[in-house]
Amino acid sequence: MRIFTAALATETNTFSPICVDRRAFEESLYAPPGQHPETPTLCTAPITVGRKVCRDKGWTLIEGTAAWADPAGLINRKAYEGLRDEILDQLQAAMPVDAVVLGLHGAMVADGYIDPEGDFLTRIRTIIGPDILLCAELDPHSHLTEKRVAAADFFVVFKEFPHTDFVDRAEDLWRIAVDTLEGRVKPAMSVFDCRMIDVFPTSREPMRSFVDKLIEIEATDPDVLSLSVIHGFMAGDVPELGTKTIAVTNARPEKGAALARALGMELFAKRGTFMMPWMDEKQAVSLALGATSGPVVIADMWDNPGGGTAGDATVVLEELLARGATDVAIGMIWDPIAVQICMAAGEGAEIPLRFGAKSAPGTGNPVDGLVKVVRVQPSAEMHFGDSIAPFGDAAHIHLAGIDIVLSSVRVQSYDPSLFTALGIDPTQKRILVIKSTNHFYAAFSKIAAEILYCSAGSPYPNNPATNPYRRVRRDIWPIMADPHGTEAA
Numbered sequence: 001m002r003i004f005t006a007a008l009a010t011e012t013n014t015f016s017p018i019c020v021d022r023r024a025f026e027e028s029l030y031a032p033p034g035q036h037p038e039t040p041t042l043c044t045a046p047i048t049v050g051r052k053v054c055r056d057k058g059w060t061l062i063e064g065t066a067a068w069a070d071p072a073g074l075i076n077r078k079a080y081e082g083l084r085d086e087i088l089d090q091l092q093a094a095m096p097v098d099a100v101v102l103g104l105h106g107a108m109v110a111d112g113y114i115d116p117e118g119d120f121l122t123r124i125r126t127i128i129g130p131d132i133l134l135c136a137e138l139d140p141h142s143h144l145t146e147k148r149v150a151a152a153d154f155f156v157v158f159k160e161f162p163h164t165d166f167v168d169r170a171e172d173l174w175r176i177a178v179d180t181l182e183g184r185v186k187p188a189m190s191v192f193d194c195r196m197i198d199v200f201p202t203s204r205e206p207m208r209s210f211v212d213k214l215i216e217i218e219a220t221d222p223d224v225l226s227l228s229v230i231h232g233f234m235a236g237d238v239p240e241l242g243t244k245t246i247a248v249t250n251a252r253p254e255k256g257a258a259l260a261r262a263l264g265m266e267l268f269a270k271r272g273t274f275m276m277p278w279m280d281e282k283q284a285v286s287l288a289l290g291a292t293s294g295p296v297v298i299a300d301m302w303d304n305p306g307g308g309t310a311g312d313a314t315v316v317l318e319e320l321l322a323r324g325a326t327d328v329a330i331g332m333i334w335d336p337i338a339v340q341i342c343m344a345a346g347e348g349a350e351i352p353l354r355f356g357a358k359s360a361p362g363t364g365n366p367v368d369g370l371v372k373v374v375r376v377q378p379s380a381e382m383h384f385g386d387s388i389a390p391f392g393d394a395a396h397i398h399l400a401g402i403d404i405v406l407s408s409v410r411v412q413s414y415d416p417s418l419f420t421a422l423g424i425d426p427t428q429k430r431i432l433v434i435k436s437t438n439h440f441y442a443a444f445s446k447i448a449a450e451i452l453y454c455s456a457g458s459p460y461p462n463n464p465a466t467n468p469y470r471r472v473r474r475d476i477w478p479i480m481a482d483p484h485g486t487e488a489a
């Protein structure tokens with residue numbers, strides 16, 4: 001067997017001011033054929049898992065390019081077309097192949113392309129013809145368009161959010177591909193449109209039990225090869241945005257359709273109950289100031305660079321300054337210009353500095369103050385589980401009793417080591433302000449006296465009922481109250 005694999009992925013927040021060009025891919029992950037590292041990344045596990053599967057089988061794996069850019073805004077047209085055509089040329093040169101197994105994300109939007117993955121998959125189908133297996137792993141924060149479903153044989157989607165299972169799902173993808181190529185199964189993909197958009201953390205109920213149920217059905221029903229939920233990505237203003245369920249069966253499309261529908265309607269019935277409750281910045285700062293033990297962690301949950309925002313909002317900082325809060329550390333505010341100024345000033349210098357809130361509306365105002373440059377750190381990094389997350393040159397400044405970490409690379413606050421990297425002991429602070437929606441929880445919960453989820457300003461389009469969409473369909477919840485008519489029925 002000859003199998004072609006490649007990866008092309010990023011997550012496009014169409015409201016983000018930060019655009020993505022080829023350099024953004026090269027800075028995050030760009031691996032030409034055969035040069036992907038042994039360690040898988042979020043959307044490239046089909047390559048590393050495929051190496052092992054094909055080695056064990058004695059099959060030939062032909063690797064194409066792997067490219068991933070950190071989440072941000074619109075993809076530059078030339079950058080998308082260039083990476084797409086590079087992989088298509090590699091596939092063309094590899095023909096004939098028996099299968100194509102891809103790592104995608106599924107939430108790309110490029111200038112001139114509202115559905116890049118649909119475009120990419122359709123072009124691959126044209127090259128390989130109707131009978132060759134084409135499958136991909138997807139992130140649930142994606143858009144499942146009809147074009148993609150028509151082009152591919154099946155998809156497998158991460159079940160967990162946070163995405164702790166991307167390698168397990170790549171193994172599922174390859175297991176089904178191998179069983180298909182060896183004639184044991186004929187995958188049939190059935191999709192149900194839940195006609196809703198929501199956020200579904202699997203670290204809490206009710207989504208925890210729902211995912212466990214999917215795993216249980218997969219383990220016990222021999223007709224079912226894979227079950228997935230496309231959560232949808234509310235920051236991508238595209239016509240087919242929304243939550244979908246996928247059932248991949250062994251040639252039982254009617255059974256798959258009924259199962260996808262039943263599971264989808266179960267999600268629809270629980271709409272609006274999945275997310276953790278949150279508060280605004282006034283309430284969060286009041287509660288934190290009134291707490292008897294610390295540190296209280298305020299998660300500025302929507303200004304999360306992991307969701308494509310700039311990560312430079314100052315709304316919570318402005319509230320802390322207005323309330324005279326001290327003994328506070330903030331990590332981080334993205335401002336490469338301010339970091340450069342601090343580095344030029346040097347450690348110990350006291351300088352007038354303007355920082356933050358330069359990139360987008362709804363993120364507060366740039367803060368002006370006489371700050372002390374406490375520490376500068378070239379090439380700073382923090383831990384994230386077993387891996388390392390760099391945040392570029394960084395500065396620790398002090399302003400009115402508040403220690404602030406300024407970074408020059410946009411990254412969410414994964415771990416308290418972002419503070420220690422700049423000489424701040426986070427356990428000794430009364431209040432810690434961080435920028436992350438969910439990924440921070442594992443590490444910060446170990447040192448936090450309390451965690452407050454705070455929705456401050458409007459850095460991210462977190463309310464689908466009022467987001468200024470131009471392309472999203474109107475007949476989905478919560479834009480429409482009851483698109484399935486379940487309450488009338």
Ligand SMILES: [Zn+2]
Pocket residue numbers: 139140141163
């Ligand atoms: Zn995701």
